[in-house]
Amino acid sequence: MFDRRTAVRVVGCSLATSLVAGVAVLISDHRSDSSPSPAVTIAGPYANLLASSTDLGPSQLDHAQLTVGLRGPTRPDPLLRWADTKGLDVRWQPGEDWAIVEGAPPVVAEAFDVPVHDYRGMQGQVFYASPQQPEVPAAVRNTVSDLGRILGYTPHREARPDHIPLDVPGQGLTPTALLTAYNANPLTEAGITGKGQTIVFFAFSGYDQGDLDDFAEMSGLPPLKPVLVGGQPSESRAETVMDLEVAHAIAPDARMVVVNARPTLEGGRTYERIAEMFDATNKQFPGAVWSLSIGWGCDALITATDLKPVQSALERAHRNGTSAFDASGDTGGLECKGGENWSSPPGPDDVGLDAVSSLPGMTSVGGTTLSTDEDGQWLAEQAWIDSPLSQGTSGGVSKLFPRPTWQRRLSIERDSGKKQRRLTPDVSALADPFTGIRIRFDQQDLVGAGTSQAAPVWAGLTALMNQYLLANGGQRLGDVNPLLYRVAAGANAPGFRDVTLGGSAVDVAVPGYDLATGLGSPNVAQLARDFLDIQKGMAPR
CATH class of the missing domain: 3.40.50.200 (Peptidase S8/S53 domain)
Structure with a gap:
């Protein structure tokens, strides 16, 4: 059963156990063996959401995160070490091919070399987001296949x-x-x-x-x-x-x-x-x-x-x-x-x-x-x-x-x-x-x-x-x-x-x-x- 398995959480240099929920999927036009492309501005509905929101400047919220895809279900030690050097936390469930990378928004922004701002949406909600899709950092390309969005709001x-x-x-x-x-x-x-x-x-x-x-x-x-x-x-x-x-x-x-x-x-x-x-x-x-x-x-x-x-x-x-x-x-x-x-x-x-x-x-x-x-x-x-x-x-x-x-x-x-x-x-x-x-x-x-x-x-x-x-x-x-x-x-x-x-x-x-x-x-x-x-x-x- 999932709830009886162990998750790994890295906070600084310490290891602790945590329970997280998980999942797996590959983005069809992201090939794991291809070279990562530079960070680019995200177009389409994502851009429409940010354009219709008020940009409040660099994020002052206490948390930002993104999901990373892994090249396999083994323990992602290179990702754990890289995150430690950047001041980020990683949550990973043994056996899963994904992990969560999180930290203070300025730290996330610096680590992935993209801006992370706060926005106020049309319904008054305040959320963090990056207008750019980050690339996989060079230090973890052999471990990380692809990255999710840096977005703190999901229209429902x-x-x-x-x-x-x-x-x-x-x-x-x-x-x-x-x-x-x-x-x-x-x-x-x-x-x-x-x-x-x-x-x-x-x-x-x-x-x-x-x-x-x-x-x-x-x-x-x-x-x-x-x-x-x-x-x-x-x-x-x-x-x-x-x-x-x-x-x-x-x-x-x-x-x-x-x-x-x-x-x-x-x-x-x-x-x-x-x-x-x-x-x-x-x-x-x-x-x-x-x-x-x-x-x-x-x-x-x-x-x-x-x-x-x-x-x-x-x-x-x-x-x-x-x-x-x-x-x-x-x-x-x-x-x-x-x-x-x-x-x-x-x-x-x-x-x-x-x-x-x-x-x-x-x-x-x-x-x-x-x-x-x-x-x-x-x-x-x-x-x-x-x-x-x-x-x-x-x-x-x-x-x-x-x-x-x-x-x-x-x-x-x-x-x-x-x-x-x-x-x-x-x-x-x-x-x-x-x-x-x-x-x-x-x-x-x-x-x-x-x-x-x-x-x-x-x-x-x-x-x-x-x-x-x-x-x-x-x-x-x-x-x-x-x-x-x-x-x-x-x-x-x-x-x-x-x-x-x-x-x-x-x-x-x-x-x-x-x-x-x-x-x-x-x-x-x-x-x-x-x-x-x-x-x-x-x-x-």
Whole structure:
């Protein structure tokens, strides 16, 4: 277990033990055997963030840090010695290929030969940042492969559309219709209800228990009483309420857990804190299904090195049987729009992905417009886009990660060069606010919406499939992405409904995989059988 291993911390010349969370990832256009380039000014959304903030001069804060990628998982002694001579601290977890270098901002600035200033953002937040990407110091080039950003603020979001229809008590899919639409009824009719499974929601906002009680009663479901970890994140908002109610509609006997993710936004060490949160959740709820409808910045703001701690934590959770689903976003593929964080005219800089959702270990969930008959029977689906409201499903080509092995069969025109990149989303489900799921919030009947609805749909359905697999001699799905793409490449039954209409602001849906809806939406009963066939060695090769 991760929490039983030893971390090394260097402070001056002393060694001490410390527990840190960790992760691993390689930035696809940083080659470990290439010569480092000089420090250069960072362009794109990062520059937009700093340009829209007030430069307060050299940082007066008490702390700055950056993540460094290592060339291997062995103890980085040259880095430790170099940091000691520079007056910096290093935190490294044995077995990891990353470390954290930290110290007073002037010391960090001198050691890496880049300016580190304080900035006041458009929302009044004060943070440190360097406008330049530092190079790897010559003394540690044989140990350090690449560097993350020197940035003490991470723009964050809840993946929800700006408009949710009100006063529609007679509309929206009921739990029965939702299960029917995605062909989960064969499982539920056989007694598969999520019993024995746990679904964890990472949230920036809280919930009102009265809304959950009303939803369960009006839907004829068992009581919905989540386990709360870390206290209520903030005031009740539709986001967390919707996540819980959507998953409960699908898997009413699963245990629901809400983890307060707000502490990840504090202290300028966001991605390390996310990893710590993931590790703590993995320890407390091993083998759970995770659902995220929140985001911590677009992939153009950071490097893959910054995300190393998160990827490693995901991999540890996968080994315990956890599957993780993250909303791809609701900006139609323009996840690098600054919103309240920076102002800029629409342009190519807006095109990007939610950084955490694009991790190879995360299943990115896009959104669709779903059509059913009056009984909930599936009729059609298309990629969700609402141009007048500037919202819709997000996805695209990663700026950070190479193409995973399980995506290498795909042919995507926008990624047809030599740099084969990670593609998102992986899958999709209903997200259009005019064809969504009936929920209860603030004592009103609403219709759920956004890829933040699609992610808990997949989480709930995965809880059902896990129970089915365990009941039939299989095992929890764990890292589900390789399995999803294996089913899509050929299975005993079609596990997906291909979405070929619609698109995002950047891409269009086409037959097969596309950057708007991924592999498509689930045909659950058949997908569950396909997974079982794979686990029992009965699937096509």
